[in-house]
Amino acid sequence: MEKKCEGSVLAMNYKGQSLVFIVGCPRSGTTWLQRLLSCHPQIRTGQAKMMEARVSQELETKQQGERFTLVESATLPDKPFKPNRLAIILIGIVLGIGAGVGFASIIEFSDTSFRDAESLHRATGFPVLTVVPKIITSQDRTRRFMKRIILSVTVITSVVVLIVLFNNYVMDLNVVWAKIMRKF
Numbered sequence: 001m002e003k004k005c006e007g008s009v010l011a012m013n014y015k016g017q018s019l020v021f022i023v024g025c026p027r028s029g030t031t032w033l034q035r036l037l038s039c040h041p042q043i044r045t046g047q048a049k050m051m052e053a054r055v056s057q058e059l060e061t062k063q064q065g066e067r068f069t070l071v072e073s074a075t076l077p078d079k080p081f082k083p084n085r086l087a088i089i090l091i092g093i094v095l096g097i098g099a100g101v102g103f104a105s106i107i108e109f110s111d112t113s114f115r116d117a118e119s120l121h122r123a124t125g126f127p128v129l130t131v132v133p134k135i136i137t138s139q140d141r142t143r144r145f146m147k148r149i150i151l152s153v154t155v156i157t158s159v160v161v162l163i164v165l166f167n168n169y170v171m172d173l174n175v176v177w178a179k180i181m182r183k184f
């Protein structure tokens with residue numbers, strides 16, 4: 001008995017079994033199942049459910065009676081899990097700062113010059129006859145003041161940039177504020 005005729009697929013029921021005839025699909029080396037799926041995408045959902053049933057049946061037989069149910073199909077993540085670029089950048093910054101401090105410490109400790117008369121007297125055992133005083137001019141004061149301003153601006157700019165990067169790449173600042181407020 002004919003059950004349904006829709007476009008290029010003819011479905012019949014013969015002795016309790018459903019027979020499907022595909023009419024007009026190309027035969028370019030594809031199997032009959034691939035041709036059927038290419039003609040009717042509604043069948044794909046049935047095939048996906050059948051595959052889920054087969055997988056859960058295999059899992060159940062392999063685990064000797066434990067029952068598994070598929071709660072949710074796997075989905076692609078919105079952003080890549082690895083590499084964590086922000087962590088790599090932060091580790092690089094920390095290691096760079098550590099290397100700079102270490103290098104400056106090595107240079108400072110390997111310096112053999114004398115900074116004052118007392119250290120010269122202790123090292124040689126001879127009395128110091130005279131010391132050349134350090135003369136500080138207005139240019140020196142201006143230069144020291146400009147260095148302090150540049151250092152302050154650099155620190156403030158760095159903090160602002162780090163906050164913006166944290167807000168854009170790690171977590172929204174509103175969320176951080178809400179988490180902090182929830183703890184108190």
